Amino acid sequence: MNTLPPRVLLTGFDPFGGEALNPSWEAVRRLEGEILRGHRIVTRQLPTSFGRSLRALRAALASTRPALVICVGQAGGRSRISLERVAINVDDARIADNAGKQPVDRPIVRHGPAAYFTTLPIKAQLSALLAAGLPAEISQSAGTFVCNHVFYGLMHALRESPQIRAGFVHIPFLPEQAVAHAGAASLSLDTVLASLRLLVDTALTTRRDSRLAAGATH
Ligand code: PCA
Numbered sequence: 001m002n003t004l005p006p007r008v009l010l011t012g013f014d015p016f017g018g019e020a021l022n023p024s025w026e027a028v029r030r031l032e033g034e035i036l037r038g039h040r041i042v043t044r045q046l047p048t049s050f051g052r053s054l055r056a057l058r059a060a061l062a063s064t065r066p067a068l069v070i071c072v073g074q075a076g077g078r079s080r081i082s083l084e085r086v087a088i089n090v091d092d093a094r095i096a097d098n099a100g101k102q103p104v105d106r107p108i109v110r111h112g113p114a115a116y117f118t119t120l121p122i123k124a125q126l127s128a129l130l131a132a133g134l135p136a137e138i139s140q141s142a143g144t145f146v147c148n149h150v151f152y153g154l155m156h157a158l159r160e161s162p163q164i165r166a167g168f169v170h171i172p173f174l175p176e177q178a179v180a181h182a183g184a185a186s187l188s189l190d191t192v193l194a195s196l197r198l199l200v201d202t203a204l205t206t207r208r209d210s211r212l213a214a215g216a217t218h
Contacts, residue, residue, distance in 0.1 A: 004040075005035065005038055005039055005040045006038070006039050006040075006066075006067040007039060007040050007041070007042050007064050007065065007066045007067060008036065008039045008040070008041045008042070008066055008067065008068045008069075008070070008204075009042055009043075009044065009061070009064050009066035009068070009069045009070075010028045010031060010041055010042070010043050010044075010069075010070055010071075010072065010196070010200075011024075011028065011043070011044045011045070011046050011057065011060065011069075011070075011071045011072065011150075012024035012025030012026070012027065012028035012029065012043070012045055012046070012072050012073070013025060013045065013046050013047070013048045013072075013073050013074065013146070013147075014045055014046070014047055014048055014098065015048075016048035016095075016097065016098050016146075017076075017095055019074070019076075019177060020177075021174070021176075021177070022048070022073075022074050023074050023171055023172070023173060023174045023177070023187075023189070023192065024072040024073050024074050024171060025045050026174065026189060027072065027171065027189060027192040027193055027196060028043045028072055028196070029043055029045070030189075030193060031043060031193065031196060031197070034197075036197065036201055036204065037200075037201060037205065039067060039068070039200075039204060041200070042064045042066070044056065044057075044060040044064075046071070046150060047098060047099075048097055048098045048146050049097045049098050049099040049101065050091055050093075050097050050099070050101050050103060050146060050149055051099060051101060052099065053146055053149060053150050053153075054149065054150060054153040057071070057150055057153060057154060057157070058153075058157055061158075066164065067163075067164060067165075068164070068165050068166070068200065068203050068204065069154060069158070069164065069165070069166040069167075070120070070166070070167060070168070070169055070196070070199060070200065070203070071147075071150050071151060071154055071166075071167075071168045071169070072168075072169050072170075072171060072196070073142075073146075073147035073150070073168070073169075073170055073171070074170070074171060074172075074173065075143075075147075075170035075171065075172065076172070076173050076177070076181065076184060077172075077173075077181075077184055077185065078139075078170060078171075078172050078185065079135065079172055079185030079187075080135040080136050080137045080172070081129060081134065081135060081136040081137070081169060081170075081171055081172075081187070081192070081195045081199075082136075082137055082138075082139035082169065082170040082171070083118075083120070083122040083125055083126055083136065083138050083139065083167070083169055083199075084118060084122075084139050084141075084142040084151060084167060084168040084169065084170060085117060085118055085122060085138055085139065085140055086115050086116070086117055086140060086141070086142070087115060087116050087117075087118075087142060087148055087151035087152035087154075087155055087168065088114060088115045088141075088142075088144070088148060088152065089107050089109060089112050089113065089114050089115065089152055090105060090106070090107060090108065090144050090148075091103040091105075091106045091107075091108055091144060091145075091148075091149055092104055092105050092106075092144035092145075093144070093145055093146075094145070095145075097145075097146055108149055108152045108153060108156075109153075109156055112152075112156060115152075116151075116152060116155030116156065116159070117155075118151075118155075118166070118167030118168065119155075119158075119162065119164075119165045119166055119167060120165055120166070120167035120199075120203055121165075121202065121203060121206040121208070121209035121210070122138055122167070122209065123138070123209050123210055123211065123212045124202055124206040124209050124210045125198075125199050125202045125203065125206075126138055126212065127210065127212065128198050128199075128201075128202045129195055129198055129199070132194070132198055134191060134194060134195045134198065135187065135191075136195065139170065142168055142170065147168065147170065150168070151167070151168035154166050154167075154168070155167075165203055169196075169199065171187065171192050171195075172184075172185050172186050172187045173185070173186040173187075174186055174187070174188070174189060174192075175187075175188060
């Protein structure tokens, strides 16, 4: 008999673009082993590399067999927790990834659908975060770099497993990074951790996504 609790997989990325750290991994790794609503959080670091990131993600999906997956990445310059709605089938890099690759206008999955939507209840999650005083927004684009690549690959890998909810969340710089980017917005690690816990909790307790609460925008 298998008595292991169901698992929630959280991923973060290694540092890229000259940063000393990546807030996504700094936050995610601190949640390893926590139990939320009877689910155990397992964490993995993904390389910020077009080639290797999805291989690592697929290996993590196979070995952890999660009930819920949230991939997290840094979006320097954004000021809020960004709940991503859509992943698009294109790699178009403004800077080289950590393996020196810089694809231009290349499909992630040849002949794959143009886009996949998140299966997280992002409007319920947005309402929960705002109600808790945490800065959040729905984002309509995860960009065209490695984060969008991972988000698209995640939804493609799970396209026949709709019972496994999955999606992507971008987070701002940490305060120590913002210093080097004069005036850039940042969020403290504690704020990010509280947000990630609430995102997992809301995904585990919300069956159908809701209408946005009055006053919230997206
Ligand atoms: N952010 C990048 C890739 C890795 C990360 O943390 C992005 O937004 O694509």
